[in-house]
Amino acid sequence: MCSIILALSTLFACVTLSYANRGPFLEQIGNTTWTFGNDLWNVTQGAIYASNVYFRGTELVGSASGHYMGYDGENNFVWSSAAITSRGEDYIDVSFSCKEGELHWVIFDGQAGAYQYFVNRALPDLKPTCATSPSPDFSLYQNATKVQDETWQLANGTFITKYDFSDYVRERDFYGVYGPDVGSWYIHPGTDYYNSDHLSQTLTVHRESATGDSVQLNVVQDTSHFRVGEKVVQPAGKVWGPWLWYLGSVEDAKEQSSEELAKWPYSWLKDAAYQSRGAISGDLRLSDGRPASGAAIFLGDTDSTRRPSIQGRDYYYTTQTDQDGRFSLENVRSGTYGLYAWPDGGALAGVYTNLSMSGIKVAAGAVTKLGPLTWSVPDQSKRLFSIGEFDKKALGFRNGGPPYQHGVSEQSPANLTFTVGKSQTSDWYYAQALVGTWTIEFYLNGSDLALGDRAGSATLSLSFAGYSQSTAMDVTINDQLLGSLDKDTFASDPSLYRSGKTSGEWRLVQYSIPRASLREGFNRLGFIITRYTQWRGFMWDSIILEWA
Numbered sequence: 001m002c003s004i005i006l007a008l009s010t011l012f013a014c015v016t017l018s019y020a021n022r023g024p025f026l027e028q029i030g031n032t033t034w035t036f037g038n039d040l041w042n043v044t045q046g047a048i049y050a051s052n053v054y055f056r057g058t059e060l061v062g063s064a065s066g067h068y069m070g071y072d073g074e075n076n077f078v079w080s081s082a083a084i085t086s087r088g089e090d091y092i093d094v095s096f097s098c099k100e101g102e103l104h105w106v107i108f109d110g111q112a113g114a115y116q117y118f119v120n121r122a123l124p125d126l127k128p129t130c131a132t133s134p135s136p137d138f139s140l141y142q143n144a145t146k147v148q149d150e151t152w153q154l155a156n157g158t159f160i161t162k163y164d165f166s167d168y169v170r171e172r173d174f175y176g177v178y179g180p181d182v183g184s185w186y187i188h189p190g191t192d193y194y195n196s197d198h199l200s201q202t203l204t205v206h207r208e209s210a211t212g213d214s215v216q217l218n219v220v221q222d223t224s225h226f227r228v229g230e231k232v233v234q235p236a237g238k239v240w241g242p243w244l245w246y247l248g249s250v251e252d253a254k255e256q257s258s259e260e261l262a263k264w265p266y267s268w269l270k271d272a273a274y275q276s277r278g279a280i281s282g283d284l285r286l287s288d289g290r291p292a293s294g295a296a297i298f299l300g301d302t303d304s305t306r307r308p309s310i311q312g313r314d315y316y317y318t319t320q321t322d323q324d325g326r327f328s329l330e331n332v333r334s335g336t337y338g339l340y341a342w343p344d345g346g347a348l349a350g351v352y353t354n355l356s357m358s359g360i361k362v363a364a365g366a367v368t369k370l371g372p373l374t375w376s377v378p379d380q381s382k383r384l385f386s387i388g389e390f391d392k393k394a395l396g397f398r399n400g401g402p403p404y405q406h407g408v409s410e411q412s413p414a415n416l417t418f419t420v421g422k423s424q425t426s427d428w429y430y431a432q433a434l435v436g437t438w439t440i441e442f443y444l445n446g447s448d449l450a451l452g453d454r455a456g457s458a459t460l461s462l463s464f465a466g467y468s469q470s471t472a473m474d475v476t477i478n479d480q481l482l483g484s485l486d487k488d489t490f491a492s493d494p495s496l497y498r499s500g501k502t503s504g505e506w507r508l509v510q511y512s513i514p515r516a517s518l519r520e521g522f523n524r525l526g527f528i529i530t531r532y533t534q535w536r537g538f539m540w541d542s543i544i545l546e547w548a
């Protein structure tokens with residue numbers, strides 16, 4: 001092995017001299033070994049790993065395993081051939097084939113990095129990952145105790161885990177791993193090939209616990225880490241990317257990321273479906289006359305029986321409405337979509353309903369204008385109270401929100417009393433896990449109950465940002481059982497035990513409370529944990545009580 005590497009570097013030193021400024025290139029140097037790159041960088045690709053990454057004369061991968069790709073988190077793509085499939089004045093498009101599809105590297109003259117995209121041929125289900133580069137602090141793992149997958153507890157009780165390095169895929173600018181001089185980055189200016197909605201999360205980087213190598217991930221189809229896992233059939237011809245794999249300093253990457261945003265969608269990609277794009281705009285009003293301000297807007301599958309979190313066959317677009325309830329999306333691939341809108345806190349904090357529409361056509365070069373559309377909401381005057389903002393996230397509650405951190409649900413108290421009108425939102429915790437009772441005390445006076453006499457019952461809406469089994473909860477009103485929530489009611493999502501403090505898979509449960517179960521004076525809603533499972537539990541979003 002060593003002698004081969006030496007021989008290659010000697011050979012390439014000569015090649016560089018004779019081919020100075022030769023621009024983008026692909027060279028086959030063995031049966032399943034290729035070198036490609038440009039005058040700034042080059043990569044040597046084997047059947048599975050691309051091991052040598054030279055950038056401005058320095059090798060970046062070292063003893064780490066290098067770049068690989070596959071599905072289900074494995075290095076299972078085996079490259080059997082490579083060819084330049086198209087070229088322009090200043091670039092070549094190199095396609096590496098494996099039986100599942102083709103990974104393209106689009107190499108421009110003088111660019112510090114390359115665009116990549118993957119075209120599906122025969123994937124069962126996908127979460128491609130790519131990896132590069134070494135880094136420090138491996139010593140911490142040696143004395144730590146492994147407590148769950150890729151999660152270790154240090155002597156002082158704190159945890160280290162790859163899940164702490166996760167984020168919301170549609171909110172990223174760029175990410176990667178870097179040393180003192182140079183970093184390896186992924187810049188995804190377009191995100192339409194990512195599955196799922198605003199709440200789509202995945203890992204970014206981690207340390208290979210066996211070797212200490214730093215791993216830079218590029219997960220473009222995550223169907224399981226932070227939601228209820230569900231496989232999605234991938235149509236042949238689906239394209240993930242192009243994104244940019246970029247080499248440079250943090251400052252360079254930042255600048256490059258805004259340049260890529262301005263260039264997206266890329267005009268150089270010779271793919272008619274990729275280039276066929278239109279725009280859509282809309283105007284959303286609530287049925288009570290208010291504009292649907294700051295709502296989450298998702299352009300997804302036209303089949304709305306599949307919830308946004310598990311959609312992932314095609315291409316997806318997300319945005320927010322403005323203060324006036326208007327939204328617009330540009331550069332949407334032409335096709336037929338479903339439109340979904342739901343509250344994202346702010347002015348819509350107390351709304352738990354949503355709007356969905358099917359069969360919306362976006363045509364190339366045209367703007368589809370929707371609206372005004374009316375979104376039905378319950379009569380706000382029937383509201384008794386709400387705690388937390390409805391946004392499918394645990395924001396606003398104690399310990400809720402970033403950063404990702406393992407095991408924080410254990411810091412929530414077992415028992416808690418929240419008094420409506422007196423307690424603050426931040427007195428409620430983001431997650432409930434320990435055996436005990438959380439109580440909401442609320443006062444009803446004669447005029448409240450007179451409204452209740454007319455309504456006959458109240459509706460309790462419990463919105464959860466996530467749930468990890470097998471924690472179980474009884475819900476009571478004035479000590480009467482309304483229902484029990486557990487692993488038989490909710491399918492488990494891994495968010496809470498994988499450092500999620502904002503959201504996992506959203507759920508809404510509603511109970512009808514007969515007027516007779518409520519009384520003048522203090523009433524008590526109880527949330528009683530009857531079964532504990534370490535690091536698992538209920539992640540709260542909001543609680544709303546109103547007359548029916």
Ligand SMILES: *[C@@H]1O[C@H](CO)[C@@H](O)[C@H](O)[C@H]1NC(C)=O
Nearest residue numbers: 029030031032033047080081
């Ligand atoms: C090279 O490829 C040919 C054709 O696929 C195969 O017969 C041969 O065994 C390969 N040689 C090596 C060294 O892998």
Ligand SMILES: *[C@@H]1O[C@H](CO)[C@@H](O)[C@H](O)[C@H]1NC(C)=O
Nearest residue numbers: 012013016035042054056057
């Ligand atoms: C790859 O880059 C290294 C370092 O700059 C250089 O020595 C080598 O010749 C390059 N390889 C090719 C095939 O250009």
Ligand SMILES: *[C@@H]1O[C@H](CO)[C@@H](O)[C@H](O)[C@H]1NC(C)=O
Nearest residue numbers: 138139140141142143144155
């Ligand atoms: C690990 O434990 C050994 C022996 O107890 C100690 O010498 C060393 O400093 C520890 N390393 C770290 C990183 O805590």
Ligand SMILES: *[C@@H]1O[C@H](CO)[C@@H](O)[C@H](O)[C@H]1NC(C)=O
Nearest residue numbers: 140154155156157158159160
């Ligand atoms: C626990 O130990 C790690 C590793 O030494 C250190 O980085 C961290 O700050 C410590 N945390 C606390 C709360 O002591």
Ligand SMILES: *[C@@H]1O[C@H](CO)[C@@H](O)[C@H](O)[C@H]1NC(C)=O
Nearest residue numbers: 307308340341342353354508
């Ligand atoms: C809309 O609300 C219904 C009823 O609560 C729910 O089943 C559905 O999942 C919601 N859809 C979205 C996109 O939030």
Ligand SMILES: *[C@@H]1O[C@H](CO)[C@@H](O)[C@H](O)[C@H]1NC(C)=O
Nearest residue numbers: 413414415416434435436437
């Ligand atoms: C929670 O309250 C119950 C009932 O009052 C009590 O038995 C239990 O000890 C409390 N748990 C903690 C951790 O304080």
Ligand SMILES: *[C@@H]1O[C@H](CO)[C@@H](O)[C@H](O)[C@H]1NC(C)=O
Nearest residue numbers: 384443444445446447448449
């Ligand atoms: C009853 O309580 C409501 C708030 O729940 C308050 O707006 C109203 O003024 C109260 N009415 C009386 C008569 O105290």
